[in-house]
Amino acid sequence: MRFVLIVGLCVILATLIAIAAALVGTRLLARRVEHLLGSSPRTSILELFYSLQAWSWREIILTMRRAQSGKVAEHPMDSFVLSPSLLDQLAFDPATFHPNAHPHTHNISLTTQIGPRAKRPLTLRLPVLIAPMGYGIGLAADTKLALAQISSVIGTAASSGEGPFLPEERAYAQRWILQWSKGPWNHSRAVIKLADAIEIHLGQGAEAEIAVHKTHHLPRRLKRMAGQHQIVFHSGIPRDFFRLVPYLRRINPDVPIGVKIPASQHLEADLAILTALSLDFITIDGSEAGSAGSPAVISDHFGIPTASAVKRARDWLISRHIEGVSLIASGGAKGAADIAKLLALGADAVDVGSAILFAMSHGQVERLVPTFFQGPSALVFADSPKHRHPRLDIGQAVLHGTHWFEATAQELQVILQALGLGDVHNLSRQALIARTLEAQTLLELPTSQHVPGESGLSQQVSSLATEYQRLLTSLTEQFALLTSPRSVHRHA
Amino acid sequence: MHKVVVLGARFGGSATAYWLHKLFPARELEVTVVDQWTTMTYRPALVTAAAGHPALADQWHIAMKQRCEKAGQHFVRDTIMRIDPHQQQVHLASRAPLSYDTLFIATGTDPGWKTIPGLGAERGGVCEDYLARQSGDRLHRARSIVLAVGPLAQAPDDTPRLAGSLDAPAFEISFLTDAWLRQQNQRQNVKLTIITPASVPGEAFGPKNQALLARFLAQRHIDLITQAQYHHVEHDAIHLVGHLAVQADVMIWIPPYHGSELLRVSQLDDGYGWFPADPFCVHEKWPNIYGVGDISRTALPKLGHIAMMQARTAVHHFYALRHHGTPKPFNPYVLHVVWMGRGQGLLTLSNWLYGKGHEWAHPGVSSALAKSLFDYSYKLFSGWMPIMP
Numbered sequence: 075m076r077f078v079l080i081v082g083l084c085v086i087l088a089t090l091i092a093i094a095a096a097l098v099g100t101r102l103l104a105r106r107v108e109h110l111l112g113s114s115p116r117t118s119i120l121e122l123f124y125s126l127q128a129w130s131w132r133e134i135i136l137t138m139r140r141a142q143s144g145k146v147a148e149h150p151m152d153s154f155v156l157s158p159s160l161l162d163q164l165a166f167d168p169a170t171f172h173p174n175a176h177p178h179t180h181n182i183s184l185t186t187q188i189g190p191r192a193k194r195p196l197t198l199r200l201p202v203l204i205a206p207m208g209y210g211i212g213l214a215a216d217t218k219l220a221l222a223q224i225s226s227v228i229g230t231a232a233s234s235g236e237g238p239f240l241p242e243e244r245a246y247a248q249r250w251i252l253q254w255s256k257g258p259w260n261h262s263r264a265v266i267k268l269a270d271a272i273e274i275h276l277g278q279g280a281e282a283e284i285a286v287h288k289t290h291h292l293p294r295r296l297k298r299m300a301g302q303h304q305i306v307f308h309s310g311i312p313r314d315f316f317r318l319v320p321y322l323r324r325i326n327p328d329v330p331i332g333v334k335i336p337a338s339q340h341l342e343a344d345l346a347i348l349t350a351l352s353l354d355f356i357t358i359d360g361s362e363a364g365s366a367g368s369p370a371v372i373s374d375h376f377g378i379p380t381a382s383a384v385k386r387a388r389d390w391l392i393s394r395h396i397e398g399v400s401l402i403a404s405g406g407a408k409g410a411a412d413i414a415k416l417l418a419l420g421a422d423a424v425d426v427g428s429a430i431l432f433a434m435s436h437g438q439v440e441r442l443v444p445t446f447f448q449g450p451s452a453l454v455f456a457d458s459p460k461h462r463h464p465r466l467d468i469g470q471a472v473l474h475g476t477h478w479f480e481a482t483a484q485e486l487q488v489i490l491q492a493l494g495l496g497d498v499h500n501l502s503r504q505a506l507i508a509r510t511l512e513a514q515t516l517l518e519l520p521t522s523q524h525v526p527g528e529s530g531l532s533q534q535v536s537s538l539a540t541e542y543q544r545l546l547t548s549l550t551e552q553f554a555l556l557t558s559p560r561s562v563h564r565h566a
Numbered sequence: 567m568h569k570v571v572v573l574g575a576r577f578g579g580s581a582t583a584y585w586l587h588k589l590f591p592a593r594e595l596e597v598t599v600v601d602q603w604t605t606m607t608y609r610p611a612l613v614t615a616a617a618g619h620p621a622l623a624d625q626w627h628i629a630m631k632q633r634c635e636k637a638g639q640h641f642v643r644d645t646i647m648r649i650d651p652h653q654q655q656v657h658l659a660s661r662a663p664l665s666y667d668t669l670f671i672a673t674g675t676d677p678g679w680k681t682i683p684g685l686g687a688e689r690g691g692v693c694e695d696y697l698a699r700q701s702g703d704r705l706h707r708a709r710s711i712v713l714a715v716g717p718l719a720q721a722p723d724d725t726p727r728l729a730g731s732l733d734a735p736a737f738e739i740s741f742l743t744d745a746w747l748r749q750q751n752q753r754q755n756v757k758l759t760i761i762t763p764a765s766v767p768g769e770a771f772g773p774k775n776q777a778l779l780a781r782f783l784a785q786r787h788i789d790l791i792t793q794a795q796y797h798h799v800e801h802d803a804i805h806l807v808g809h810l811a812v813q814a815d816v817m818i819w820i821p822p823y824h825g826s827e828l829l830r831v832s833q834l835d836d837g838y839g840w841f842p843a844d845p846f847c848v849h850e851k852w853p854n855i856y857g858v859g860d861i862s863r864t865a866l867p868k869l870g871h872i873a874m875m876q877a878r879t880a881v882h883h884f885y886a887l888r889h890h891g892t893p894k895p896f897n898p899y900v901l902h903v904v905w906m907g908r909g910q911g912l913l914t915l916s917n918w919l920y921g922k923g924h925e926w927a928h929p930g931v932s933s934a935l936a937k938s939l940f941d942y943s944y945k946l947f948s949g950w951m952p953i954m955p
Contacts, residue, residue: 180802199688223696229688239660241602241645246696248679248687264647264659469624472696473703 136370148367150451151428153280153405154374155362160381161412163513164506165522169494176494179487183497186423188271189330189354191398196249196271196330198423199229200483201498202413205404205427206253206273206334208237210296210456211288211305212366215240217454220434220471222246227472228479236275236307238299239265253334254322256308258300266325271355274318276311277336279363279380279405280373285309291367291457319351330354332402336376337361337383342390349391355400357425358383362406364428366455380405381419382516385503388420410485418501419517433478434471438464567596568888571656571666573646573828575601575630576609577870578672578859580949581877587637587950589885598640598664600656604631606949610870611941612698613735613905616818617742620702623695626945633948646673649832651852668884671829671841672858672877675868678716678822684799690818692735704816705743709755712814713740714804715762716822717796721838724863726919728770729763729793731823732868736760737767737779738905739818744786745907759789759812761804766792770867770900772918772925782906782929823868826861836863845895847880856880864896866919871901874955899924901955903937911937 115121125134132154136147169175176182186201204225209218212235222243225232231249234240238259244250252260252269266272277283288305296305312318322331332355333348341358348356360380364373377383384403391399403416404425413424435450441464442448453466490498493505507522508514514521572582579599586597608626615623631641645659649671655663677693679686690704691697705711713736718728740758747753760767760783767779767790783790795807803811825839834849836842841857842850843864849855858880859865859873866872879896886893899917906912911934916925943951 199686226687227696227700229686239645241643241659242604244645244659245602246694262660264645264657267647268645268659467624469621469699472699473620476700476703 132370132374146369146371149370149373150366150455151364153362153364153368155379155406158510159362159406160379160513160516161406161415163508163510164381164415164517164519165509166414166418166489166493166505167507168492173494176491176496179484179491181496182487182490183499184483184486186498188400188402188423189332189398190400192330192354193328194270194330195354196231196251198231198249200479200486201417201421201423202479202482203230203251203402203423203425204232204430205425206233206235206251206275207366207427208235208253208255209240209243210237210293210299211235211257212237212456213454214293214456214466215295216466216468217431217434217471218243219246220466220468220475221430222250223468223472224430224434224475224479225249227476228483230479231270233273234260238296244268254318256312258303258305263325266322269326269329271330271332272322272326273355273357274315274322274331274333276315276333277359278334278365279336279359279361279377280365280368282336282372282376283310284369284372291455291461293456294459296456316351319353330400332356332400334359334404337378337380337405339378341378341383341386345387345390349394349396349399353399355402355422356387357402357404358387359425360384360403360405363404366451379516380407381416384416384421385419385517391420410482410489413482414486414489414501415506417498418503418505420503430475430478434466434475436474437470438467568594569665569667570595570597570670571664571668572597572599572670572672573601573649573656574672574674574859575599575603575634575641576606576672576674576859576873577949578674578861578873578877579670580606580630580633581874581954582670582672582856582858582881583634583637583639584950584954585878585881587639589881592638594888596640597634597638598642599630599634600642600644600646600658600664601630602643602645604629604641604643606630607695608941608945609693612692612695613738614742615695615698616692616701616705616735617739618702618705618746620699623699623702627695628945628948630948633950637950646828647831649828649834649855651832651834651855654854666854668854668856670856670858670877670880671834671861672873673826673828674860675823675825675839676827678719678824681719681822681824682716682796682799685796685819685821687821689799689801690816691821692739692818693820701739701816701818708815710757710813710815711740711743711759712804712812712817713758713760714794714796714817714819715760715764716820717763718868719822719824719838721836721840721863724840726866726921728866728919729765730769730820732820733760733762733764733768733770734867734869734902734904735820736762736818737783740788741782741786741907742905743907744788753787757789758787759791759814761791761794761806761812763794763796764792768904768914770916770919771902771914772916772927774925774927775912775914775916778912778927778929779904782912823860829861838863846883846893847876847896848883856884864898866898867900869900869902871955872898878954903933903940905934905937910934913937 139147184200186198188196204221207213222232223246226248231251232247233251234253236255236257249270251271251273253273253275255275286307332353334357337358337360360383361377380403400422402423403421407413407424407426408429416424431454435453439450442452452463506519508519509522572579583599605627611626634641648657654666657663690701715730715733715736718731747756766776768775797805797807803813805811829835840863841861843857843862847856858876860868883893898920902914904912909931913928913933918925
């Protein structure tokens with residue numbers, strides 16, 4: 075009994091001491107903070123507050139990177155986007171009386187064809203493509219295989235990206251797009267023959283058309299494939315570009331052939347050149363597009379937004395009465411809403427990259443963070459065998475990637491249902507509302523703020539018209555009274 | 567050295583590589599195995615993954631490249647584009663052509679996903695790891711499950727005749743799914759249906775097995791539609807000729823088998839995409855080319871066991887030619903165990919299909935144990951077991 079009493083007293087005493095220490099500590103801390111706030115911020119930590127007013131974390135990290143490496147600073151994943159993005163400045167116009175909302179979602183068609191003029195068009199179960207991401211220069215082999223498997227179980231297409239040919243990727247993918255790059259591989263007749271579609275890579279949003287040398291983070295198999303050669307992707311347009319399309323068509327005559335370009339301010343001039351080549355599709359990579367590692371000065375500061383580029387490209391094709399050329403939007407699409415907006419603006423299909431990579435790494439990142447302090451990219455990106463970290467669980471990655479696609483397909487159907495549409499091909503700009511004046515101006519859409527008659531000029535015109543209407547009615551009545559029989563006058 | 571090239575590293579290709587290693591001294595042959603995968607997926611085990619256990623799909627990979635290289639053989643990972651029998655070369659996608667003196671083709675049949683309108687791998691399957699994994703995952707959200715067996719496109723004069731590509735996996739998945747659903751008290755909420763172009767269940771096994779299978783299907787309330795002719799497929803229904811539509815939340819296909827594109831482009835097929843083999847698995851026109859397993863028109867039904875026996879026949883014939891022996895022709899019989907769920911299996915040993923009339927069927931725990939023993943031995947020894955069929 076006495077022992078219990080002593081222990082109890084000790085506990086109470088310890089608690090009191092702890093409370094007193096906390097009070098004193100808090101007070102000291104408060105005094106220190108107060109002093110800090112009052113002192114000159116020139117050399118204190120408060121300087122960070124002023125820095126972050128002008129600098130983003132992105133720029134600070136890039137500055138540190140430049141300071142440490144002395145080289146062009148790069149960053150992975152998506153490029154810098156002004157907030158809110160152009161896609162977020164759009165909303166959908168819900169169906170009410172005319173048209174009605176669609177009764178069901180399950181029979182809403184999402185099937186899409188890329189290159190309908192080709193003998194063997196690329197038929198997709200939904201208008202979403204896995205963005206081209208090459209083995210070794212971007213993704214790890216396991217990630218490529220997982221993406222190929224996802225493409226087959228979902229009914230979309232996988233792409234080689236700029237990396238070398240992987241036999242197992244081709245074996246897994248039911249629909250496989252060969253990206254004909256300016257790099258050292260994938261130019262053999264056999265590989266060209268294996269493709270279900272061919273995309274000539276002239277440039278991309280994150281890199282424009284600059285030359286790219288790959289020297290770091292190369293996996294062993296890629297090094298073996300490259301042999302003694304340097305891995306260089308040449309800049310600009312290939313010298314024999316205008317002979318390339320007929321050459322590829324001779325080797326693989328049945329499949330759609332297209333070109334990928336970065337979205338530029340002179341987009342229409344590019345389209346005029348490209349459509350003269352009888353292409354089946356054109357991929358436009360907007361300024362939001364990212365990569366596994368591109369110079370920040372390009373990826374964050376070049377190009378026009380995907381939404382704007384798609385709208386302009388579709389307008390141009392319509393104005394020139396060019397049909398049968400599919401338009402693929404690439405860059406910045408994060409989910410079904412973005413995809414539907416790009417389709418409404420004129421795209422036939424949308425490339426998605428980062429979102430799928432995030433989905434694939436779901437449930438596996440916790441293996442990295444506590445031990446290796448790495449992000450999801452460590453699981454999916456290619457790396458040198460010297461850097462050890464857990465490998466991607468392909469089974470889990472495929473399941474989660476597939477779930478993402480299935481959810482996206484359902485969300486697209488829900489959007490179409492709410493718009494009263496039974497087919498994804500019926501999506502048009504009429505379904506869109508601009509939430510901001512910027513979106514209204516860039517995309518020539520009605521805004522949510524627009525109510526007829528509220529602006530100054532239109533109000534005056536409207537009131538003038540109303541007055542004229544009243545005057546006309548009054549004059550008509552007077553005239554009728556003057557010209558009517560006398561009995562009517564009396565009755566009146 | 568005599569150059570031998572083996573195309574394919576699954577059941578037939580792996581067994582061929584094994585017999586080449588077993589029979590011939592290392593200095594006599596230079597063996598090169600070609601496949602697009604360095605690992606083999608042990609496909610008979612995929613039915614367990616498709617029956618609600620997707621994680622199992624990734625546990626049946628066998629390092630075949632390692633196995634072959636350990637035995638002193640070369641392994642080439644590439645896509646096979648074409649065989650040129652005149653130049654004795656195999657053309658690959660990303661490297662120089664491979665020359666051969668003797669060629670063994672064991673690349674299997676291509677799935678005929680495009681032979682039925684609306685059908686595709688995305689509808690669901692079991693024959694590859696990713697398809698079985700996906701089917702197993704989708705099963706968790708299904709109220710109606712359909713196991714569909716595609717047709718087998720044989721040459722008109724081929725014997726014996728089979729209507730379905732391979733029906734055994736459909737029975738296995740249905741029995742295993744039934745057991746799994748009963749374990750969770752969900753069986754009453756889920757409708758299970760098998761569709762097959764065959765007139766009876768287990769068309770290659772013989773009447774005893776067929777009667778047993780029919781009885782087990784009825785006992786477990788699994789519907790069976792026979793003599794099906796497919797018209798087209800939608801995402802939630804299979805339409806049969808005769809305007810019958812079978813609704814399906816989840817469908818799992820054993821796809822139509824319609825021969826090999828590799829043989830067609832190489833002009834080595836019988837006109838229908840199949841390898842025209844004699845009783846020793848030798849090509850009817852090219853004596854230095856052997857066809858092993860599903861690709862051969864004589865490999866019926868398209869089971870792993872048949873492929874292993876054909877590999878044995880082919881390599882022994884090749885050995886007899888070089889060492890002046892007397893080869894034995896292919897003497898087929900069906901040895902197969904159908905998983906029944908609840909620790910049960912149905913073992914079939916039969917040559918009824920080939921007109922010889924012997925048939926033995928044994929349902930029970932011992933059959934399931936025998937199958938498990940074979941599966942794990944195959945994995946443990948990377949396909950090169952101490953005792954090979």
